[in-house]
Amino acid sequence: MARPAEKRNIALCAAAGILMLAAALASLLVGKYPLSLAALLGGDEGQLRVFLTLRLPRTVMAALGGFALGAAGYVFQTVFRNPLAAPDMIGVSSGASAGAAFAILFLPATAASVTGSAFTGGLLAVGVALGLSALAPGGKNASIVLAGIAVHALAQTALMALKLAADPERQLASIEYWIMGSLNAITLGKIPFYCAVCVVALIGVFLLHRQIVLLSVEEGEARMLGVPVGRMRLLVLVLATLVVASVISVTGVISFIGLLAPHIARLLTKDNRLSTLTLSGLMGGVLLLVADILARSAATSELPVSIFTSLIGAPFLLYLILRGNGGERHAA
Amino acid sequence: MPPDKTTFLVLDHITAGYGRAEILKGISFTANAGELTGLLGANGCGKTTLLKAMCRQIPCTGIITCGGEDLTGLSGRELARKISYVPQRTGIGISLPALEVVLMGFNPRLGLLERPSKAQERQAMEALAAVGMADAAHRDYQTLSEGQKQQCILARTIVEDAPLLLLDEPESSLDFPHRRRMMNLLADMVGGCKPGGDVVSSGKAGLVVLHDPALALEYCRQLVLIKDGVCVAVLRPGEDRIDRMEAALSRIYGPVCLADLGEGGRRRLVMLAKE
Numbered sequence: 001m002a003r004p005a006e007k008r009n010i011a012l013c014a015a016a017g018i019l020m021l022a023a024a025l026a027s028l029l030v031g032k033y034p035l036s037l038a039a040l041l042g043g044d045e046g047q048l049r050v051f052l053t054l055r056l057p058r059t060v061m062a063a064l065g066g067f068a069l070g071a072a073g074y075v076f077q078t079v080f081r082n083p084l085a086a087p088d089m090i091g092v093s094s095g096a097s098a099g100a101a102f103a104i105l106f107l108p109a110t111a112a113s114v115t116g117s118a119f120t121g122g123l124l125a126v127g128v129a130l131g132l133s134a135l136a137p138g139g140k141n142a143s144i145v146l147a148g149i150a151v152h153a154l155a156q157t158a159l160m161a162l163k164l165a166a167d168p169e170r171q172l173a174s175i176e177y178w179i180m181g182s183l184n185a186i187t188l189g190k191i192p193f194y195c196a197v198c199v200v201a202l203i204g205v206f207l208l209h210r211q212i213v214l215l216s217v218e219e220g221e222a223r224m225l226g227v228p229v230g231r232m233r234l235l236v237l238v239l240a241t242l243v244v245a246s247v248i249s250v251t252g253v254i255s256f257i258g259l260l261a262p263h264i265a266r267l268l269t270k271d272n273r274l275s276t277l278t279l280s281g282l283m284g285g286v287l288l289l290v291a292d293i294l295a296r297s298a299a300t301s302e303l304p305v306s307i308f309t310s311l312i313g314a315p316f317l318l319y320l321i322l323r324g325n326g327g328e329r330h331a332a
Numbered sequence: 333m334p335p336d337k338t339t340f341l342v343l344d345h346i347t348a349g350y351g352r353a354e355i356l357k358g359i360s361f362t363a364n365a366g367e368l369t370g371l372l373g374a375n376g377c378g379k380t381t382l383l384k385a386m387c388r389q390i391p392c393t394g395i396i397t398c399g400g401e402d403l404t405g406l407s408g409r410e411l412a413r414k415i416s417y418v419p420q421r422t423g424i425g426i427s428l429p430a431l432e433v434v435l436m437g438f439n440p441r442l443g444l445l446e447r448p449s450k451a452q453e454r455q456a457m458e459a460l461a462a463v464g465m466a467d468a469a470h471r472d473y474q475t476l477s478e479g480q481k482q483q484c485i486l487a488r489t490i491v492e493d494a495p496l497l498l499l500d501e502p503e504s505s506l507d508f509p510h511r512r513r514m515m516n517l518l519a520d521m522v523g524g525c526k527p528g529g530d531v532v533s534s535g536k537a538g539l540v541v542l543h544d545p546a547l548a549l550e551y552c553r554q555l556v557l558i559k560d561g562v563c564v565a566v567l568r569p570g571e572d573r574i575d576r577m578e579a580a581l582s583r584i585y586g587p588v589c590l591a592d593l594g595e596g597g598r599r600r601l602v603m604l605a606k607e
Contacts, residue, residue, distance in 0.1 A: 005429065005470055078426060081425045081426065207445050208444070208445070210439075210447065211444060213426070213428065213432075214436060214439060216424070216425060216426045217422075217423050217424055217425075217436070218419070218422070218423020218424075218425075219423075220384065220387060220389040220417075220419065220423075221417065221419055221422060221423050222423075223387070223388075223389070223408060223412065224387055224411075224412050224415060224416070224417040225412060225436050225437070225439045225440060226408075226409050226412035226413065226439045226440030226441075226442075227412075227439065228408055228409065266427065270427060270472060271427045271428055271429055271432070271472065272426045272427055272428055273428070273429075273432065
């Protein structure tokens with residue numbers, strides 16, 4: 001078996017890329033105001049406005065956000081050698097939720113303030129978790145996870161306190177709705193900064209993909225393979241956190257993609273290399289695009305996108321596992 | 333006598349332990365370039381601890397120099413280039429092709445963002461072939477048997493090409509022919525000193541923890557016997573008197589006797605427990 005695996009992985013990535021483009025195209029056209037390619041190309045002004053102000057930003061965010069969450073999920077699972085690892089393990093989404101709730105309660109009620117506060121909250125939570133873990137001797141994976149759990153619990157408590165203080169009619173509903181996650185309120189003006197942060201951090205992650213795989217090796221051995229384990233892990237986790245925080249601060253918490261996409265990718269490639277990282281991202285993009293299309297077309301009103309990410313993703317994962325496309329060996 | 337006997341590795345009064353428990357209580361010995369040194373001792377005597385201390389995985393005191401250079405002063409990356417370390421069980425927990433695992437060996441010499449080159453990939457394939465794993469290059473490391481994993485890690489050690497090899501029971505899961513193949517490869521890597529052959533100094537040395545005294549007596553130019561965290565004897569199986577070696581080995585293993593099965597002036601020693 002010379003090189004068929006590599007060729008197959010490239011073919012898989014290409015197929016997933018085409019699937020994602022198709023989903024993106026569908027996402028551009030489907031919705032409350034159906035658009036048609038013919039009318040858009042014909043220069044229909046109403047259609048163009050809907051396209052530019054609603055559909056395009058939403059589709060870009062769904063594609064990029066899904067890709068980002070999938071790729072970041074791969075990073076967390078690999079670095080922590082844990083198939084259940086997710087960004088929230090070190091507190092990013094609970095921190096972002098608390099940040100969003102804080103803004104809804106205390107800051108001027110603009111979209112930008114909520115997004116900014118969520119972004120800050122997510123980074124702050126991870127910063128505290130990583131800072132605390134650095135105090136522990138040895139700085140092992142386990143202490144990062146434990147510090148993450150502690151920060152997660154603190155952020156959840158803060159969130160609960162904020163919910164208690166919230167006006168149940170308006171603020172509490174806003175908080176709950178934010179936590180459910182949606183791509184509904186995305187506008188062109190809202191996303192450039194966060195997209196830029198996300199893309200830059202993603203580039204960093206892709207450049208470091210070999211070091212990320214090496215971080216999955218037991219610490220002492222990795223160090224003797226020339227990996228500056230402590231610093232490299234910190235850098236990779238910060239990059240992955242930036243990736244996730246920049247997405248969920250705009251969209252709200254989107255569950256399951258970070259867990260699911262890397263598993264689908266690994267079940268297909270059966271290894272952990274650049275192609276698996278890429279495929280994790282592409283599968284995440286497909287999942288979020290399709291989930292978002294369903295979220296806005298399944299019912300008369302918008303539904304939270306997380307309902308659909310789990311609804312499509314979970315059966316697909318089960319199908320792959322039951323089909324025995326296994327060889328899935330992640331945790332030692 | 334070997335023609336080139338230069339002291340390459342010096343360990344001077346190494347102490348180390350876990351927490352407050354002191355495992356190594358002042359170990360000192362030297363090793364020559366081109367020679368494989370076997371570390372022998374009962375379970376828990378500190379062999380693994382010594383290798384870990386040399387890799388700075390646990391804090392230690394004392395002086396370690398290699399090729400005249402103080403290892404304690406090196407940065408992590410410099411140390412990684414200097415030492416090729418094979419732990420008892422490797423901690424590779426995710427699915428990767430065996431070839432990728434071998435390619436990890438180039439990492440200490442690559443830039444952080446650099447990929448292994450085509451030439452290095454060829455070298456890795458050659459190393460896999462040398463350990464008898466050419467067919468398994470594209471197999472998932474996780475699906476290999478424990479013995480195949482050890483062969484794969486040996487291939488990684490070959491491409492690392494570091495001056496100092498520290499190997500912790502690298503042959504524990506191997507069958508008889510593969511054990512011999514591995515020991516031959518190690519002896520080749522360190523100095524081309526096959527059993528009975530001449531030493532050609534390569535500027536390399538190897539410390540290998542072994543539980544099989546037959547392998548140790550045949551392939552190691554020098555044996556360091558460790559008991560309760562101290563070095564109780566340093567033997568040269570090719571040169572020392574047999575009764576002296578028996579006495580020393582009996583201190584760590586209980587009463588043993590050695591028999592020489594060699595012919596034509598070439599020693600081949602076996603060790604048996606004394607009835």
